[in-house]
Amino acid sequence: MKIATFNINxxxxxxxxxxxxxxxxxxxxxxxxEIKSVDEAFPRTVFEDMGYNLETHGQKSFNGVAILxxxxxxxxxxxxxxxxxxxxxxxxxxTVMGDTAPVRVCGLYLPNGNPAPGPKYDxxxxxxxxxxxxxxxxxxxxxxxxxxxDYNIIPQAEDAAKPESWREDALFxxxxxxxxxxxxxxxxxEAFRARTQGPGHYSFWDYxxxxxxxxxxxxxxxxLLSPQAADMLVDCQIDKEVRGRDKPSDHVxxxxxxxx
DNA sequence: ATGTCAACAGTATGTTGA
Numbered sequence: 202m203k204i205a206t207f208n209i210n211x212x213x214x215x216x217x218x219x220x221x222x223x224x225x226x227x228x229x230x231x232x233x234x235e236i237k238s239v240d241e242a243f244p245r246t247v248f249e250d251m252g253y254n255l256e257t258h259g260q261k262s263f264n265g266v267a268i269l270x271x272x273x274x275x276x277x278x279x280x281x282x283x284x285x286x287x288x289x290x291x292x293x294x295x296t297v298m299g300d301t302a303p304v305r306v307c308g309l310y311l312p313n314g315n316p317a318p319g320p321k322y323d324x325x326x327x328x329x330x331x332x333x334x335x336x337x338x339x340x341x342x343x344x345x346x347x348x349x350x351d352y353n354i355i356p357q358a359e360d361a362a363k364p365e366s367w368r369e370d371a372l373f374x375x376x377x378x379x380x381x382x383x384x385x386x387x388x389x390x391e392a393f394r395a396r397t398q399g400p401g402h403y404s405f406w407d408y409x410x411x412x413x414x415x416x417x418x419x420x421x422x423x424x425l426l427s428p429q430a431a432d433m434l435v436d437c438q439i440d441k442e443v444r445g446r447d448k449p450s451d452h453v454x455x456x457x458x459x460x461x
Numbered sequence: 462a463t464g465t466c467a468a469c470a471g472t473a474t475g476t477t478g479a
Binding site: 210211213214235237238261262263313315353407408409410411412450451 | 462463464465466467468469477478479
């Protein structure tokens, strides 16, 4: 089962690039972030005609997440538990009925948190604490799950071309990395690092200042696997070349292949 | 050289968020 995460930065703006990548990459499941659309405005038929089931959790203008799946989806839930007052659409879960095993997929768009410190950063850390609680609950049930999306976290210095320029940024400051480590230390496996070591692997290049041409990137899109899912890990890759195409998102897809 | 993009409100371009 091929499961991808992709921050598309607007479904309307990516209405050609996203289907083109889907046709070529053929993921069974695609977890999308920043659809920047309300549910009613999402162009469903484009994807349904390609054989995808579709579940959205949208919001006007900003944020918004979605799940595309060629396999049946069950038990869809929207929103990250733990704060009834949180109105930002950043989290969706569903169970994908695989041929050999069901897999719970959790699609997330973690808050950016800048400027840090400040209220936006407090929201980010609070959101990460809620995500920790959610992971802990899923682990307690021994659910096979993949928690994937735009984490807005640079895990280590080697995950940035210019780590010094991110030192006090909400994506890299110590409290952010600590919260991410804490999540991993529950017993989750960061899929990319389970298979590939070393610097120079990025999933985001800013639109500004020629970041792509200079390869000034950061790795902030991650797939975290439960122990059961980690046992099924076959491959994990970053589709880097997507960034160099027409009308690209500033992020590229990252995917895992699970023997599920 | 701080060199971009997307959505929105509301009609031209400024604001917001990344």
